[in-house]
Amino acid sequence: MTDPRKIIDGLLVLQYRAGSNKALGVLVRKYHPKLCKHSYWYTHDLNAAKDIVQDSWSIIINKMDSLSNPNLFGSWAFRIVTRKSLDYVNRKNRELRSLQIYHNGQVLEEVEGNNDEAVRKLLNAMRSLPNDQQIVLRLFYTEDYSLKEISEILEIAIGTVKSRLFHAREKLKTILRNNKRSPLEGNHEGNN
Missing domain, CATH: 1.10.1740.10 (RNA polymerase sigma factor, region 2, helix turn helix motif)
Known part of the structure; x- marks a missing residue:
């Protein structure tokens, strides 16, 4: 519909x-x-x-x-x-x-003037993603476009949109998880 x-x-x-x-x-x-x-x-x-x-x-x-x-x-x-x-x-x-x-x-x-620590961390994490993943995240989450609409806007296949969105989410999770642990990283053995 x-x-x-x-x-x-x-x-x-x-x-x-x-x-x-x-x-x-x-x-x-x-x-x-x-x-x-x-x-x-x-x-x-x-x-x-x-x-x-x-x-x-x-x-x-x-x-x-x-x-x-x-x-x-x-x-x-x-x-x-x-x-x-x-x-x-x-x-x-x-x-x-x-x-x-x-x-x-x-x-x-x-330097962005946002004082909210969680938002700032998320924005910083997003900036570390490839530009194509940042674009898909923004269109999907902040602009509320459907996968099909994003595919039309960016002129790419829906499968590519899904893939970029999935990989962007996974990378964000990893980055944010690592940022939580970063103060302790110096104490872990085996760090490269």
């Missing part, structure tokens, strides 16, 4: 295609904050995230007529923002590597 929210999105897309700018306004109000938050998760830069989403809206509006299933507007819009955000991150990483070489390898580390 199709999610009623997706049906509403589909109706709004169809209304926009028929000439209703109000329908577009509803979609923008509904998705703009979510898309900004989604982009920020990748970029860690609020201004960049806003710019990315603004650029994405231009693409979304220009290509809305080509959306074959209007009910999938949300995952389609997230896929566009994901791609643009990853492009931004890749570009920034290339720039950072250039700066690192220029500055003899010194790197400024971003």
Whole structure:
């Protein structure tokens, strides 16, 4: 059974295609904050995230007529923002590597202002995962996308999504378990 929210999105897309700018306004109000938050998760830069989403809206509006299933507007819009955000991150990483070489390898580390120890440990553990696993975790747990929707957003097979999610969970468990034991590790025999 199709999610009623997706049906509403589909109706709004169809209304926009028929000439209703109000329908577009509803979609923008509904998705703009979510898309900004989604982009920020990748970029860690609020201004960049806003710019990315603004650029994405231009693409979304220009290509809305080509959306074959209007009910999938949300995952389609997230896929566009994901791609643009990853492009931004890749570009920034290339720039950072250039700066690192220029500055003899010194790197400024971003410090998050979250004081909750458990959340901070989880975020740190997540950062140690491969980027593709981080993305799947975020889409599944914080954005509440289904496996099928994640597969569509990232343009990968559902089996790949399941595999990445499974491996990410297992690695997180191991990392968090090891972090709990880390103060005592020096006392254990046989450590390598």
